[in-house]
Amino acid sequence: MHKQTYIHQDDHPDLTDDDLAGKVLRYIQYVVLIDTSRLQVMALGRMVVLSGYVSCETEIGCVEEAAASVIGVHLVENRVEVLLQH
Numbered sequence: 734m735h736k737q738t739y740i741h742q743d744d745h746p747d748l749t750d751d752d753l754a755g756k757v758l759r760y761i762q763y764v765v766l767i768d769t770s771r772l773q774v775m776a777l778g779r780m781v782v783l784s785g786y787v788s789c790e791t792e793i794g795c796v797e798e799a800a801a802s803v804i805g806v807h808l809v810e811n812r813v814e815v816l817l818q819h
Contacts, residue, residue: 746805749778753805757781761799767792771816774800779807786816 748756754776762769772785781800787793797811 748805750776752776753779753803754781757800757803757806760803761796765792765795765799767795769796772796772813779805780810781806781808782810782812784812786814788816788818790815 754774757776758769758772758774761772761774767787772783772787775782775784781803783796783800787796793811793813793815796813797809800806800811801809
């Protein structure tokens with residue numbers, strides 16, 4: 734299976750819902766050098782909801798900033814949490 738990566742042809746400002754969520758996740762994976770395997774992106778219209786887990790507080794802000802910079806995203810709700818490792 735070929736993993737799809739973010740490309741600039743994804744920069745359509747009219748994407749919504751699942752298409753926008755997919756674009757945002759691909760962009761986050763492209764620009765943020767963190768483990769995104771526990772990250773989920775859902776879009777309702779042009780509002781993006783981020784959820785899941787990252788390894789530190791700094792990564793929460795990086796993920797949110799990346800999502801907000803995607804063309805077509807009007808609002809980001811960040812529900813990402815730090816995964817506590819024992």
